[in-house]
Amino acid sequence: MSAPTYDLGKLHGGLRLPAQKSAATAMPFQKVPVPSQLVLPIAQHVGDPSHPIVGIGERVLKGQLIAEADGTLSAPVHASSSGKVIAIEPWPVSRRNGDNAPCIIIECDGEDRHIERAEVPPVYDSLPPDVLLTQILQGGIVGLGGAVFPTAQKLMQAVTCELNYLILNGVECEPYISCDDVLMREYTREIVGGAQILLHALNLDIAYIVVESDKPEAIHKLADEMAEVGDERLVLKQVPTIYPSGGEDQLVQLVTNLEVPSGGLPTDVGCLVQNVATSAAIYEWVFKHEPLISRMVTVTGDGVAQPMNVVARLGTTVADIINFVGGYTDRAEQLIIGGPMTGKTVTTDRVPLVKATNCILVLSEDPALGPEMPCIRCGECAEVCPIQLLPQQLFWYACADDEAKIRSYGLTDCIECGCCDLVCPSHIPLTFDFRMAKARIREMADEKARAERARLRFEARNERLQNEQDGRDDELAQQKETAKRAGAETIAMIIKRSDKDRGKR
Amino acid sequence: MDFVRREAPYIAPKVDVASMMLHVMAALIPAALAHVWYFGPGFLCNLIVASLFCVGGEALMMRARGRRPMAAISDYSVLVTAVLLTFALPSLTPWWVTATGSLFAVIVAKHLYGGLGFNIFNPAMAGYVVILVAFPMEVNLWVAPRMGDIDYQYLTLLQTINYTMTGSLPEALAFDAVSRATPLDAMQSGLRTMLTYSEVRTDPIMGNFGGRGWEWISNLTLAGGIWLLIKKVIRWHIPAGVIAGLLVSASIMYTVDPGSNASPGFHLFAGSTILCAFFIATDPVSAATSPKGRFVYGVGIGLLVFVIRRWGSYADGVAFAVLLMNMATPAIDYLTRPHIVGHARRGDRE
Numbered sequence: 134m135s136a137p138t139y140d141l142g143k144l145h146g147g148l149r150l151p152a153q154k155s156a157a158t159a160m161p162f163q164k165v166p167v168p169s170q171l172v173l174p175i176a177q178h179v180g181d182p183s184h185p186i187v188g189i190g191e192r193v194l195k196g197q198l199i200a201e202a203d204g205t206l207s208a209p210v211h212a213s214s215s216g217k218v219i220a221i222e223p224w225p226v227s228r229r230n231g232d233n234a235p236c237i238i239i240e241c242d243g244e245d246r247h248i249e250r251a252e253v254p255p256v257y258d259s260l261p262p263d264v265l266l267t268q269i270l271q272g273g274i275v276g277l278g279g280a281v282f283p284t285a286q287k288l289m290q291a292v293t294c295e296l297n298y299l300i301l302n303g304v305e306c307e308p309y310i311s312c313d314d315v316l317m318r319e320y321t322r323e324i325v326g327g328a329q330i331l332l333h334a335l336n337l338d339i340a341y342i343v344v345e346s347d348k349p350e351a352i353h354k355l356a357d358e359m360a361e362v363g364d365e366r367l368v369l370k371q372v373p374t375i376y377p378s379g380g381e382d383q384l385v386q387l388v389t390n391l392e393v394p395s396g397g398l399p400t401d402v403g404c405l406v407q408n409v410a411t412s413a414a415i416y417e418w419v420f421k422h423e424p425l426i427s428r429m430v431t432v433t434g435d436g437v438a439q440p441m442n443v444v445a446r447l448g449t450t451v452a453d454i455i456n457f458v459g460g461y462t463d464r465a466e467q468l469i470i471g472g473p474m475t476g477k478t479v480t481t482d483r484v485p486l487v488k489a490t491n492c493i494l495v496l497s498e499d500p501a502l503g504p505e506m507p508c509i510r511c512g513e514c515a516e517v518c519p520i521q522l523l524p525q526q527l528f529w530y531a532c533a534d535d536e537a538k539i540r541s542y543g544l545t546d547c548i549e550c551g552c553c554d555l556v557c558p559s560h561i562p563l564t565f566d567f568r569m570a571k572a573r574i575r576e577m578a579d580e581k582a583r584a585e586r587a588r589l590r591f592e593a594r595n596e597r598l599q600n601e602q603d604g605r606d607d608e609l610a611q612q613k614e615t616a617k618r619a620g621a622e623t624i625a626m627i628i629k630r631s632d633k634d635r636g637k638r
Numbered sequence: 639m640d641f642v643r644r645e646a647p648y649i650a651p652k653v654d655v656a657s658m659m660l661h662v663m664a665a666l667i668p669a670a671l672a673h674v675w676y677f678g679p680g681f682l683c684n685l686i687v688a689s690l691f692c693v694g695g696e697a698l699m700m701r702a703r704g705r706r707p708m709a710a711i712s713d714y715s716v717l718v719t720a721v722l723l724t725f726a727l728p729s730l731t732p733w734w735v736t737a738t739g740s741l742f743a744v745i746v747a748k749h750l751y752g753g754l755g756f757n758i759f760n761p762a763m764a765g766y767v768v769i770l771v772a773f774p775m776e777v778n779l780w781v782a783p784r785m786g787d788i789d790y791q792y793l794t795l796l797q798t799i800n801y802t803m804t805g806s807l808p809e810a811l812a813f814d815a816v817s818r819a820t821p822l823d824a825m826q827s828g829l830r831t832m833l834t835y836s837e838v839r840t841d842p843i844m845g846n847f848g849g850r851g852w853e854w855i856s857n858l859t860l861a862g863g864i865w866l867l868i869k870k871v872i873r874w875h876i877p878a879g880v881i882a883g884l885l886v887s888a889s890i891m892y893t894v895d896p897g898s899n900a901s902p903g904f905h906l907f908a909g910s911t912i913l914c915a916f917f918i919a920t921d922p923v924s925a926a927t928s929p930k931g932r933f934v935y936g937v938g939i940g941l942l943v944f945v946i947r948r949w950g951s952y953a954d955g956v957a958f959a960v961l962l963m964n965m966a967t968p969a970i971d972y973l974t975r976p977h978i979v980g981h982a983r984r985g986d987r988e
Binding site: 145150230231308382386392393394395396397452461465466467468469471473474475476477478479480481482496498499503504506507508509510511512513515516519520521522523525526542543546549551554555556557558559560562564565568 | 639640641642643644645646647648649650651652653654655657658709713715753754755756873922923925927928929932971975976977978979980981
């Protein structure tokens with residue numbers, strides 16, 4: 134039994150990449166044991182960092198809240214095992230390429246004692262949607278597809294829009310990564326259950342569960358589970374295996390044939406997209422009161438002794454996870470957090486597993502490509518660009534630093550999928566150049582804003598000075614006037630008084 | 639353990655400029671062999687001269703620009719220029735004519751504009767046009783194609799080399815004895831002397847549909863072009879545009895007045911139409927860049943080729959058509975920008 138592929142929208146370009154996934158999916162996933170130490174960054178989501186609420190030396194239990202959401206788009210952090218907080222200090226993290234960011238460090242006692250779970254209402258559908266959303270907020274759940282946008286806030290924004298569909302993203306299109314595939318096979322009930330919770334929270338009637346055609350087992354399992362649940366609101370969709378179909382906006386386009394407006398959100402076209410792993414995390418939290426403290430992650434690449442998928446506690450360092458899978462091979466040269474198209478290299482394996490980490494990829498370095506050559510305008514980049522940009526023209530204007538042109542050719546719409554890099558015969562690092570150009574544009578915008586603020590301040594100051602001057606002029610005029618009106622008598626008195634003053638001295 | 643820091647994506651591209659250029663040259667081997675078969679070994683002499691001067695010119699210019707000559711030569715684009723220029727030349731061409739074209743192509747049209755990727759004009763066509771204007775006699779001296787049924791004088795390899803080096807024929811031979819108008823020349827002048835198309839076609843050099851020899855060179859060029867399409871070295875937009883532009887305009891004229899116009903099939907296979915569609919116009923550097931723009935660019939070339947052949951003073955017109963459309967490229971690029979996903983479509987604005 135396979136899911137029907139129908140009503141598909143069109144996606145421009147894209148690439149069929151060698152999947153490289155079978156090495157990790159060849160064996161069943163395993164659970165990484167409690168490490169001796171957990172490193173939990175307080176910022177594992179977009180938005181403001183969470184605020185630690187535990188002190189150094191404090192004992193914490195598994196599932197205990199250790200840092201609460203603080204500020205906009207923030208999400209709480211929970212302890213992923215029991216132990217003692219030994220430090221709150223800077224530690225290398227993956228989102229900064231291995232540079233430091235504040236982390237809560239827990240020395241595990243190995244007992245893995247769970248905090249007493251609150252009584253969970255057996256039927257979530259009796260809860261009003263807003264109560265359910267608040268509950269989801271407390272679970273520390275963020276988008277697990279890589280964007281780590283706090284899920285509750287995303288849902289709260291979505292309920293204010295006119296929604297038509299919930300789309301569950303099971304399109305894991307980047308090579309090497311297979312954690313969602315394994316999750317869909319092994320945690321099917323949780324994913325489907327999570328979808329039902331989301332439908333209730335959003336008051337929606339259709340959820341598309343979308344899976345790529347190269348995951349027949351996941352499709353099979355999902356179809357079986359859905360048949361068992363018998364919920365007619367759930368629809369399984371299969372999409373062709375083309376990178377980057379799994380990008381949020383690309384998936385919406387593929388499923389609904391609607392384009393997410395530039396700078397907008399899928400909710401602008403009536404869609405809410407959630408990753409299948411997020412759906413499972415919501416289920417775990419709502420049904421079992423288990424906050425987001427562990428995740429499935431793919432450990433793979435030719436630099437890893439035994440590629441596989443593992444479930445590990447958040448905060449486990451990459452070094453611990455690699456040890457668990459048998460260590461590195463002698464080909465380990467690059468450590469990439471994420472996939473080979475959009476992941477980030479980190480300089481050290483001391484970085485911890487965080488909510489965003491879907492893949493730990495250890496690769497040997499590709500042999501030298503030869504020098505970067507001039508662009509020959511072959512246009513292959515434009516053929517594969519899913520946004521239908523003209524990367525060759527963008528590159529030209531980015532080199533010339535022509536901001537107006539760069540903008541009009543849609544630089545800010547670039548999703549940095551990396552397709553153009555892979556087809557460039559001149560080996561130009563286009564995606565990197567575009568990232569730099571975007572940063573420059575942001576910088577220029579900041580500078581402009583700063584200059585504008587300075588200008589306003591300067592004008593305000595001038596005005597103030599002018600007002601003060603005007604005020605003084607008025608006062609002086611008034612004094613003169615008073616003096617004139619007071620007449621000679623008063624003047625004589627004043628003169629006398631000042632003479633007296635002088636005499637005193 | 640410590641690791642290197644790199645930027646995404648980490649998968650290396652599988653293509654490179656040098657292999658693209660090698661593919662282009664490989665695709666032309668069958669057509670080159672047909673050229674030698676029909677018009678003698680002069681093609682090879684010209685190819686050697688053109689390659690030497692193109693590569694030499696590039697080395698000189700790279701040195702003058704303070705760069706490593708091999709950095710440019712090793713992408714083989716300069717050899718493609720030499721090959722394309724050679725295809726444009728008659729098999730009997732004195733070396734200084736070929737050299738002038740080669741040096742102009744590489745030094746002026748390519749490197750003075752900034753080298754590969756920056757040239758506005760197709761270097762081979764720019765070089766060809768210069769010698770076409772400067773040495774009209776030499777560049778129009780086509781020998782007769784090998785024909786079993788007509789008794790003609792053919793030059794030996796040594797005589798060809800001698801001609802290439804000195805520009806003079808063996809004493810016993812006159813130019814008239816070896817040269818022959820190309821089918822396109824014959825067609826143009828025939829139609830202009832009020833002969834009808836079918837009368838002109840009775841000339842044995844007209845072959846079956848595109849001129850003796852030429853039609854086979856075109857067929858093999860077409861095969862090479864299709865191979866490039868399959869290998870994705872070129873995309874279909876430009877060839878389709880050139881062929882469509884030429885066929886549509888030629889068909890209209892042929893339908894309106896079949897007596898004084900050559901058939902669309904003749905236009906397609908005579909001369910260098912196919913070479914232009916698949917190998918010359920597809921030079922990415924000087925062509926338009928968006929998929930839609932490339933089709934428009936191709937159509938423009940096809941139309942201009944027809945206009946020049948029908949009303950112009952040159953029999954073929956491919957080189958001029960390409961150069962004229964090179965000039966139009968920035969405008970085409972600007973006007974054919976694709977719709978960016980997520981932005982309002984042009985029609986939506988109102």
